[in-house]
Amino acid sequence: MSIEIHAKKCIGCGKCAAVCPGSLIAMTKEKKAQIRRPERCWACVSCVKECPVQAIALFLGEDMGGLGGKMVVRREGTLLRWTVRLPDGSEKTVTVNSRDANKY
Amino acid sequence: MGFQIKTKCVDFLILGGGTAGCWAAMAFRKACGGxxxxxxxxxxxxxxxxxxxxxxxxxYIVPGKTPQDYVAYARKDAEGIVRGDLLLSMAKGxxxxxxxxxxxxxxxxxxxxxxxxxxxxRNIKINGENIKPLLADAVAADAGITILNRVNVFSYLKAGENRIAGALAFGIDEPVLYVLRAKAVLCATGGAAGxxxxxxxxxxxxxMWYPPFNTGAGLAMGMLAGAEMTTLEMxxxxxxxxxxxxxxxxxxxxxxxRQINAAGEVYESKYGLTTSQRLYGTVMETAQGRGPCFLRTTGISAQQEEELFKAYLNMxxxxxxRxxxxxxxxxxADVPIAGTEPYIVGGHTASGYWVNTHRETTLRGLFAAGDVAGGCPQKYVTGVLVEGEIAAKAAASYCNEPFPDVSAQEIQDWKNKLEVILNHSNPADASTDELEAQMQTVMDEYAGGISTDYACSAQSLAAADKKIAELQTQAGDLHAADLQELVYVWELRERLTLCRAVIAHLAARKETRWHCFAERTDFPDRSADWNVYVNSRMENGEFRVFTRPLVGEEICYEH
Structure with a gap:
């Protein structure tokens, strides 16, 4: 279970490293976020949500049947736009308004 | 690497800034301004x-229901082994x-x-994706609350045999040993995964289900400090x-x-609908060749499905x-289901510190709330908040007491111990990861894990205890290359302490009160003789296990 950090997109703000509940993310000398022990990630996606430039994506490990989809989220006001990019390049998006409660 | 000692003195020290801890901080400020x-x-x-x-x-107490109804529900779900006083005071808030x-x-x-x-x-619907930032922002807005992030609390400080005087922590980023002195302390470190x-x-x-970063730190610290614990076998x-x-x-x-087996049969009614029975049914259907099991979702509408996508994104x-x-x-497609590995978590079952009605533990000045507090299952988010508030209000009564003394020698001894782990040049044969994996395998196979369908016996528990004790010895030799590794060493030791306590409790309850949660192959039935709490206290390095009679909601329980 883990996240993937896109080094080129990372702007070095350090928000992900600060917030990770497992203290798993460190900043390199080049000011890039790096996950140290990916197998220790809980997949809480705190870092995915904190990242202001969608440089961090959630994926499901192959050992739990993951198929290579990468999920990021973009915050637009009260909206959270979750996008899954599939290995074939196609994308699926689900938008959640944080002012709307869960219906179930 | 050498540790620098920094001392901080506060009226109320809260260990763990999760749901209970954040709420208790605000409640204490309201109660006394300390x-x-x-x-x-x-x-x-x-x-x-x-x-x-x-x-x-x-x-939540929905219209037409009362707090007493909630108590009745939690009591039934826990097959009677609950504290009525704790449940009712929680339900009212x-x-x-x-x-x-x-x-x-x-x-x-x-x-x-x-x-x-x-x-x-009993439920109301929310959008709780941001619930933790909301709590954290509210805490940060109060200048009377100091937040010390990225420190690993590892031991209580005691003033005499029975009075908590604070706690010790080390920094994860800097080699600082924090001496945190307080008039009252709240343990809100969460339950134990792993x-x-x-x-x-x-x-x-x-x-996994529970945060893997919740290692039972506060429970292990309490055991080592001599606090009484309850119902760890649940x-x-x-x-x-x-x-x-x-x-x-x-x-x-x-x-x-509905829960269905591989043949599409709804099986939940065969086993009952308590939390453990729903799990047990799934385990039994699979064990008897009718698995895998599913939740039948096929046929729901596209709109329902879209709402499910959103609901899951929020949690x-x-x-x-997937x-x-x-x-x-x-x-x-129906959704396949399975049981997780066992956890110790007092927010769902009744495991944790033995507390009085005000949530004070058997150590004076030490309170417990949330997943470390026993006797009060089915807390969920709101119940945890109420517990934090009850504990904080009671802790406020300590504000006028002087700071309890701490021992400079004890602090120096701890400093030396930490430095030995960081600096010794003769590392153990095994790594923290290897010992952790061995511990998890022992617990799985001998103390009722997934691989035995959660069942154990006196013999298997005795074997587990012996093996965990051996791992404790090996863990005593571990070396840490940096402060983060020092955290991992400490977490492993805490988990090993907790494993031994869980084994002792499972061995003590000679019945099967709850399927799966405490499944004994040698005592497969429930017995009225065990309408009692199984409690324990560490004495001279060993767990002394004993029973206490059930406590109803009509009394205010004092130690």
């Missing part, structure tokens, strides 16, 4: 159980806690009359969506999905990712 310090291993913005969010408040959360900015679904929309008979071999053992080993095992270990309640309660995004990447979405 100073508060929250010591947190990570960062309170997203630490604890609610890091990923939550999509319902599962403990559930609704005002929900209202306070709404004032902080939490979105709660309303019906056409402006009342909270109800799910089932004792048992989890559902996944490879790359996804931490894809382990919690969650029934979850297979692989992603995402919640099933949203499917069961939200879209009415367990892995499940939505649906979207596989195309096996809930309206076309």
């Amino acid at each position: 100073s508060v310090l929250i010591a947190e291993k990570a960062n309170i913005r997203r630490s604890g159980c609610l890091a990923a969010g939550v999509n319902a408040l599962n403990a 559930l609704n005002s806690a929900a209202q306070e959360l709404e004032k902080l900015g939490l979105t709660i679904l309303k019906d056409e009359n402006g009342q909270y929309a109800v799910r089932g008979t 004792l048992y071999k989890p559902n996944h053992s490879g790359f996804s080993q931490h894809k 382990r919690f095992i969650a029934l979850r969506c297979r692989d992603t270990i995402a919640p099933t309640g949203t499917l069961a309660q939200g879209v009415g999905a 367990a995004p892995s499940q939505t990712l 649906w979207l990447e596989s195309g096996k979405t809930p309206c076309v």
